[in-house]
Each structure stands twice: as structure tokens, then as C-alpha cells.
Amino acid sequence: MKRFAIAFSLVVFLLMGSYAMYYSSTLDRTYSGTKLSEVLKPEQNYDLEKPDGVANIMIRENLKRTRAVNAVTAVVFDYRGYDTLGESFILLTAIAGSVVILKSNKKGSDTNVK
């Protein structure tokens, strides 16, 4: 029963992931619906005065979208939230690892990590 539950949930995740991949492949490539070839111009035609793409969104529409004055925090916690999630779980894992390593070296303690 347990093996069946694991296999069933894995199959469900696989199907949902395949559908999400298929669905996202049918969407527009860029945020605003413009074609990708218009965004990725040749280097000599590139307009350095005007930011476009994600940089444009982050610079010009930051206050409207997130209402956070500090744009760096908006990037860290909103636009790149997955990055911060991974960072904080790296910290959790590092501390768990230090507990495992340092606990065995502890000299006869009482109130510390058990």
C-alpha cells in the first residue's frame, strides 16, 4: 500500500509537471507579449539608453508592482524569491551540519544540544 501510494503520487507529479511544461511552452516568450526576437536584438543595434525586459520592469515599475521603497529587497524577496528560499535553507542545512559535527566534540555538557 505504501509503495502504491508513493508510485501514485510520483505519477501524479510527473503528469502535472509534463502538463505545466507543455502549457508554458505555448505561452508568449516575454512578459509583455512581445516576440523574443524583438527583445534579443544584435549587439550593435542595442539601445543602452532605454532598459527593456526584466530590467525595465525592475527599474520603472518597481513601486507600482511591489510598493517597496528599497528596490534591492523587492528583487530579493519578490522577483527572486526562490533564490532567497534556497539561501535560507542553505543556512538551515549548514547549521544542522555543524550541530552534527560539533555535538560529538562537546566536552561533557549539560544544557546543550542533545
Place this chain on the structure above:
Amino acid sequence: MSNNRKVKDVIVKTAADLFTPIALVLGFYIILHGHLSPGGGFQGGVLVASAVILIYLGYGYSEVSKRFNMEFIKKNEALGAILFTVFGLAGILYGSVFFTNVFVGIGNVGDLISSGTIMFMNDSVGYKVLTGVGFLILLMIGLLAPDNEN
């Protein structure tokens, strides 16, 4: 530095007394105003955790182990991580994708309570970092402590 001294230096002790509240207040300020001023959860959390080092320098390991409960701190770090994930999942509960900034509309721009989940995520990351780094520092200075000082 000899760890066996019962009485620490007066200068070190006075400096610890002076700088511990400053570090705590500045750290909590940086955590709470992460979406308004430079800084954020990580930086402010490390500043708050540095108070543990200041107390250790001033008063030694016996005082530190008396004041801080390591089991409690370890559980609170996991609580901070869970809170951060819950605020990420709030996007799904509101009918959008993971890590969407929901309830953006609260407060005015520049207020302390504004910018939706960014503020809550910032505070939970700050809580997680201050407990996590504080726990790490406590663990490491526990190794430095001699046996008779426990």
C-alpha cells in the same frame, strides 16, 4: 585570551554593556525597515546575533549558557523557515503562483506596514537568521569553554 579568568577586564565588560543594546536596536531596526532602507533580514539578523558574542566577551561562557536556551533557539530557527515558506505559499492560497506578492495594497508607499508579503518574508528571514546564527555562535563558543566553567 585566557578563559579561566573569573573576572573579565573592566574595559571589555563596559564595552560589552555599551554596545550590546546598540547592536540589538540597530539589528532590529534593520530587520523591520528592510523594505524601506538599505539592509534586510540577513544583515539585521547577523547584527542581532552579534550580541551573543558581545555578552560572551564581557561575561564569559557561564553567563551565556545561563541566559540562552539552545533548544528553544533551535526550534525557533525552524519556525522562521516555516514562516517564510508559508508566506511563499500564500500566493497559491490567493489563487496565483508560488512566491507571488499578494495583498500588495496594504499601506501607503514608504509606510512600515506596506509592500505586501515582502515585509513579512523579510521579517521571517530576519528571525530565522538571528536565531540560526545565534545558535551557531552559541554552539561554537560552547566548544571554547573549559570544563570547570560550565
